[in-house]
Amino acid sequence: RGKCNLAGWWQNELGSEMLVFNANSKGNFSGEYYTAVSSAQKPIETSPLRGSQHLDEDGKCTFGFTVNWSKFSDSTTVFVGQRFEDHRGQEVLKTGWLLRHKVNSLHDDWQATRVGTNIFTRL
Numbered sequence: 001r002g003k004c005n006l007a008g009w010w011q012n013e014l015g016s017e018m019l020v021f022n023a024n025s026k027g028n029f030s031g032e033y034y035t036a037v038s039s040a041q042k043p044i045e046t047s048p049l050r051g052s053q054h055l056d057e058d059g060k061c062t063f064g065f066t067v068n069w070s071k072f073s074d075s076t077t078v079f080v081g082q083r084f085e086d087h088r089g090q091e092v093l094k095t096g097w098l099l100r101h102k103v104n105s106l107h108d109d110w111q112a113t114r115v116g117t118n119i120f121t122r123l
């Protein structure tokens, strides 16, 4: 696979881990996300992720993926970002994310979406 192969195990500064499977010829991929922390009240479970990446040969591909949190939280997170290599040649995924929780009424919609940034490095 090209230099921008996102497949493998990654971890971020929150202690979350994700396993990304090989992308197909169109750049579509799936994986599993294990969050170490959650605002949900139920036990955390591994959650599926699905995404799409560009297949650049320069190794600096952009990508996006969605995590559909399992039964433990009625919420969804979308990530968008780019792969880089740092000064030591270590791979990093610089991402931004939006986390949307289900709210019970339109009036509560204003408080339903959180935003953040995140860096993943290979496990």
Ligand SMILES: CN1C(=O)N(C)[C@H]2CS[C@@H](CCCCC(=O)O)[C@H]21
Binding pocket: 012, 014, 016, 035, 036, 037, 038, 039, 040, 069, 073, 074, 075, 076, 077, 097, 099, 101, 116, 118
């Ligand atoms: C641990 N996290 C992580 O690795 N992030 C990049 C951020 C954005 S997704 C969120 C976890 C959400 C878990 C499900 C829920 O509490 O609704 C937080």
